[in-house]
Amino acid sequence: MSTDTDLVVETVRDILAAHEPFVLTGERAWDAGLWSALAEAGLTGVGLPEAAGGSGGELADAVAVVATLARGAAAVPVAEQLLVAGPAVLAADLTLPPVDEPLSISVDGVVTAAASDDGDGPGRWTLTGTATDVPWAGVAQHLVVLAGSAVGPVLALVDVAGRDVTRAANLAGEPRGSLVLDGVAASGALLTGAQAEELRARYAVARAVQLAAALEQVLAWTVQYAGERLQFGRPLAKFQAVQTELAEMAGEVTAVAALVDAAVQVLDRGGPLVPAAAAAKVRAGAAVEVVARLAHQVHGAIGFTQEYRLHHLTRRCWSWRDEGGTELAWSRVLGAGLLADGPDALWPALTRVV
Amino acid sequence: MSTQSLTLAPAPRSEAAEQVRAEVREFLAAELAAGSFTTHVDTWLSGLDPAFSRKLGERGWLGMTWPRQYGGHGRTAMERYAVTEELLAAGAPVAAHWIADRQSGPALLRYGTEAQRRAILPRIAAGECFFVIGMSEPDSGSDLASIRTHAVRNADGDWVVNGAKVWTSNAHLSHYAITLVRTSPADPAARHAGMSQLLVDLSLPGITVNPIRILDGGHHFNEVVFDEVVVPGEMLLGEEGAGWHQVTTELAFERSGPERFLSTYPLLAAFARRVADTGDGAGVAALGRLSARLLALRQLSLRIAAALDRGELPDIPAALVKDMGTTFEADLIDEVRRVVDVPASLDSPDPLGRALAEAQLHAPGYTLRGGTNEILRGIVARGLGLR
Numbered sequence: 241m242s243t244d245t246d247l248v249v250e251t252v253r254d255i256l257a258a259h260e261p262f263v264l265t266g267e268r269a270w271d272a273g274l275w276s277a278l279a280e281a282g283l284t285g286v287g288l289p290e291a292a293g294g295s296g297g298e299l300a301d302a303v304a305v306v307a308t309l310a311r312g313a314a315a316v317p318v319a320e321q322l323l324v325a326g327p328a329v330l331a332a333d334l335t336l337p338p339v340d341e342p343l344s345i346s347v348d349g350v351v352t353a354a355a356s357d358d359g360d361g362p363g364r365w366t367l368t369g370t371a372t373d374v375p376w377a378g379v380a381q382h383l384v385v386l387a388g389s390a391v392g393p394v395l396a397l398v399d400v401a402g403r404d405v406t407r408a409a410n411l412a413g414e415p416r417g418s419l420v421l422d423g424v425a426a427s428g429a430l431l432t433g434a435q436a437e438e439l440r441a442r443y444a445v446a447r448a449v450q451l452a453a454a455l456e457q458v459l460a461w462t463v464q465y466a467g468e469r470l471q472f473g474r475p476l477a478k479f480q481a482v483q484t485e486l487a488e489m490a491g492e493v494t495a496v497a498a499l500v501d502a503a504v505q506v507l508d509r510g511g512p513l514v515p516a517a518a519a520a521k522v523r524a525g526a527a528v529e530v531v532a533r534l535a536h537q538v539h540g541a542i543g544f545t546q547e548y549r550l551h552h553l554t555r556r557c558w559s560w561r562d563e564g565g566t567e568l569a570w571s572r573v574l575g576a577g578l579l580a581d582g583p584d585a586l587w588p589a590l591t592r593v594v
Numbered sequence: 595m596s597t598q599s600l601t602l603a604p605a606p607r608s609e610a611a612e613q614v615r616a617e618v619r620e621f622l623a624a625e626l627a628a629g630s631f632t633t634h635v636d637t638w639l640s641g642l643d644p645a646f647s648r649k650l651g652e653r654g655w656l657g658m659t660w661p662r663q664y665g666g667h668g669r670t671a672m673e674r675y676a677v678t679e680e681l682l683a684a685g686a687p688v689a690a691h692w693i694a695d696r697q698s699g700p701a702l703l704r705y706g707t708e709a710q711r712r713a714i715l716p717r718i719a720a721g722e723c724f725f726v727i728g729m730s731e732p733d734s735g736s737d738l739a740s741i742r743t744h745a746v747r748n749a750d751g752d753w754v755v756n757g758a759k760v761w762t763s764n765a766h767l768s769h770y771a772i773t774l775v776r777t778s779p780a781d782p783a784a785r786h787a788g789m790s791q792l793l794v795d796l797s798l799p800g801i802t803v804n805p806i807r808i809l810d811g812g813h814h815f816n817e818v819v820f821d822e823v824v825v826p827g828e829m830l831l832g833e834e835g836a837g838w839h840q841v842t843t844e845l846a847f848e849r850s851g852p853e854r855f856l857s858t859y860p861l862l863a864a865f866a867r868r869v870a871d872t873g874d875g876a877g878v879a880a881l882g883r884l885s886a887r888l889l890a891l892r893q894l895s896l897r898i899a900a901a902l903d904r905g906e907l908p909d910i911p912a913a914l915v916k917d918m919g920t921t922f923e924a925d926l927i928d929e930v931r932r933v934v935d936v937p938a939s940l941d942s943p944d945p946l947g948r949a950l951a952e953a954q955l956h957a958p959g960y961t962l963r964g965g966t967n968e969i970l971r972g973i974v975a976r977g978l979g980l981r
Contacts, residue, residue: 456600463978477980486978487971491914494600498897499890505604522886568879575869575882583870586863587683591615593889 244297245304251281252308261313261552264413270379271315275342284318285339288326292336299508306446307453313552315414317376320344323446325384328439332395332429337382341401344380346371347440351421353387353394353428365389365396365428367421375563377417378405385426386439393436396428410559412552440565441517445503447564448517451524452493452500454553454560455531459493461550462486462535469540476538485534492527499523502594515593518565518574525561525570532557602897602911608672614655615676621653622684633685635952636857639814639959641687642764644721650681650688651721656695660703665716671903675896679852685860689764689814694718697848698725698772701791705832705840710793714770726762728773728794728818729841736969739785739838743820744776745792751827753777753792755800755820761963765803765816771796773820774837789837793829800824810940810955843907848964850898850912855891855919857960858926861949862888865930868946880933884926891919910977913970920960920967927953 259274278284287302288294302322309318325345329336337343351369371377371385381401387394398421406418431439463486466477476482503520507513532554536543543550561567578589625631625646634641650656658674660666678696681688699718702711717723734740743757755775762771771794778788796803800823806815832840862884869877894915901908927950936942938950961967975981 463980466980480972483975483980484968484971486980487914487917487974490600490910490974490978491918494602494911494914495887495890495894495918497601498893499886501604502889502893518882519886519889522883523890526883526886567883571879571882571886572875573882574885575878575880578881578885579866579870579878583863583867586866587680587859588619590885590889590892591679593885594893 245301248283248286248297248301249304249308252278252283252305253312255281255283256309256312256314259312259314261315261549263546264315264409264415266407266409269315269409269413269415270317270376274314275316276340278316278318279340284321284342285326287322288330288336288339292330294326294336294339299504303449303504306449310450310453310556311457313454313549313556317342317344317380319446319450320375320380323449324439324443325382327442328384328395329397331435332431334395334397334427334429337397337399341381342376342379343382343384344374344376345384345386345443346374346419347386347443348373349418351385351387351396353389353396353426355389355391356425363428365394365426367396367398367424367426370418370420372418373408373416373563374405374419375414375416377415377419378407379415383419385421386431386436387428389430391430393431393433394428395431395435395439396426398424398426410563412555412559414556414559416563438513441513442507443564444517444521444570445500445507445513447560448496448500448503448520448524451528451557451560452496454557455493455496455524455527458531458535458550458553458557459486459489461553462489462538466538482538485538489531489534492530496524496527499594506594512592515574515577518570518577519593521565521570522567522574525567528557528561600911600914602894602901602908605672605896605900608670608676610670611672611676614669614673615680617653618655618677618680622680622686625649625686626684631687633860633863634687635685635860635949636956636959637685638682638688638692638853638857639763639956639963640689640812641685642689642767642814643687644690644724644767646687647691647721647724649721650691651719656691656721657699657715657719660699660715660719664703664711665719667719671899672896675852675899679856679892682852682856683859683863690724690767691718691721692853693727693763693768694723694725696851696853697727697844698770700847701772701831701840701844702793704843705791706793707828709828710831714793723770724764724768726765726768726771726796726816726818728759728762728771730759730761732758732760732817736966738774738841739789740780741774741776741789743773745790745825746777747827748824753825753827753830755792755794755823755825757820759818759820760806760815762803762816762818763814765796765818766805766813769796770794771818772831774841777834777837786838788835789841790834791831791837791840792825793831794820794823794825795829798823798825808956809958810952845965846907846909846912847902849916849970850895850908852892852895854916854964855888855895855922857920857956858923858953859888861926861930861946861953864946864949865934868934868936874933876933880929884929887922891915891922895919910974913965913973913977916964917967917970917974923953923960924957927957
């Protein structure tokens with residue numbers, strides 16, 4: 241990690257210290273105060289070029305911000321903005337909305353784009369349909385929508401401030417509602433099929449980055465708890481059965497950290513993202529099964545309550561493994577991709593992924 | 595706990611490694627086409643072919659990272675990594691030289707005398723000198739400090755060795771055993787003191803090698819019995835009394851290589867062929883799921899190799915790779931069985947059935963050899979500050 245990245249992480253941590261995670265509800269669906277503080281510090285534009293209205297910095301800085309916020313169970317749409325929607329808008333030559341106005345991404349649902357002009361490049365489109373499972377629906381002021389059109393996939397940017405949202409939430413209470421787009425005007429650009437797949441892969445990498453960070457924090461909390469909680473006159477951590485569980489968790493966390501970081505490196509150098517993202521998302525999702533289960537087992541009943549902190553991260557992990565593509569969906573993509581050159585080329589294909 | 599200790603820097607991308615990888619692939623394709631070997635599971639234990647090892651030595655693919663004056667090739671850990679994983683993925687017969695190249699040679703480089711290095715390392719690098727690990731004993735498995743094989747200096751300054759070592763892979767065809775012995779009586783107050791390592795020539799009088807057959811009937815393991823064996827005094831490896839420190843360092847180095855998750859790779863390859871033939875969706879997903887596990891292990895293993903190359907000793911991640919990697923090697927069998935309907939048999943007309951059988955009959959060994967997974971988790975627990 242570079243010194244600049246360390247500095248960014250320190251700043252995020254300082255801000256987080258003043259914003260404890262809380263139980264998200266329909267009435268209080270995100271941490272608006274935290275968002276304002278982050279925006280004021282320029283942290284909602286990290287990794288996005290200054291010329292486009294961002295704060296500058298490298299991908300590594302943006303990843304560090306997202307990871308630090310994930311560790312803190314921060315209820316803000318930063319992963320979506322910095323790692324997915326923001327870069328997608330810029331790659332499509334669209335105008336980045338002000339970075340202090342939350343920007344999210346919708347790759348699910350059925351939305352059709354019709355060209356409002358004759359241009360192939362950036363132009364005006366009319367969107368019709370429903371965007372479903374929209375992260376931070378009702379919070380985001382701008383939405384990047386991956387839509388279909390008669391001429392191929394379209395990346396459209398819509399102003400959704402004040403639009404009606406059908407509310408829904410993920411297992412952690414984070415807003416994941418639907419938006420009906422009934423002939424909404426949008427700026428947008430045609431994508432190739434491959435570019436559309438890369439966008440989905442970016443979304444998967446973003447969730448994988450959050451998962452890797454959250455799982456690491458869950459391990460740290462569990463190790464800490466096991467060291468403090470006394471039963472039979474000694475800390476839980478002294479019981480070999482508990483040590484084995486913590487070692488198993490550490491293995492999962494370490495494996496996920498390495499593979500997710502490798503996928504980020506692929507993204508950074510502009511390599512083929514789909515197989516790397518698929519592998520990272522599958523592995524991170526699979527780790528949730530083990531790490532969340534054992535974390536709750538070690539924490540005992542207190543971890544099963546809303547008053548204790550553990551659920552802020554375990555519930556997010558259970559949702560993030562579904563979002564951006566489940567393990568099953570990405571396993572299919574990865575398996576098919578690895579067989580693309582025939583089964584005898586499986587090994588060469590594996591050595592090219594990350 | 596410092597979670598930083600679990601985070602490893604990326605391995606450097608190496609053009610040289612990709613170059614040698616391509617060369618090895620070409621070599622292996624030609625050897626397979628010529629019928630010089632056939633692909634099997636777990637060949638770093640059971641694929642014994644001294645002629646094949648010599649071919650690798652001729653091409654400069656043994657002792658790759660060692661200095662040239664000892665017959666090595668001064669190449670990077672990343673280049674060696676590429677060579678070893680290509681050999682394992684092809685299921686090539688690498689057992690003859692495996693221990694010498696991976697572990698004994700590096701131990702000689704670290705602790706050996708100049709004379710020992712000059713006499714032995716060039717022969718290892720040429721694929722002509724093979725080693726076994728003399729650690730476990732009939733009554734000492736995971737509790738290695740309880741060994742009873744002992745060595746006493748005689749009037750000539752030579753070591754007289756008595757005792758027995760077990761699970762010595764391929765001792766019947768190897769030349770040396772780096773043997774952990776007690777050189778001072780056991781002291782309950784300092785269990786790890788008083789042990790030393792000896793470089794024992796397996797052709798010395800008084801040594802008997804008895805076969806121990808594993809589940810598939812294969813003869814790889816042996817019991818090596820030492821009866822008043824006189825080992826020349828200059829064959830002490832490293833320092834007298836420092837044996838425990840030397841073996842634990844050696845074990846940390848051997849834990850994280852690609853053989854800790856690729857032993858059953860030929861089964862995955864056979865499975866992929868079946869999935870491609872049938873187009874079965876559940877099979878494609880299983881292949882993807884298993885590949886993601888493999889890729890994470892490979893990435894960790896690569897990063898550890900790079901860290902070792904930088905002079906770090908990431909022993910906790912290394913223990914984790916072996917724990918998770920060997921678990922993966924065995925899980926592969928069960929995962930494949932969930933999606934294909936092929937009975938396992940060494941006599942199966944179906945290559946997938948044979949690969950399943952080979953993998954299954956070797957499976958109990960994966961999570962035992964080189965330190966059981968229970969011991970490894972203890973090491974991890976200590977790293978997490980729990981012990």
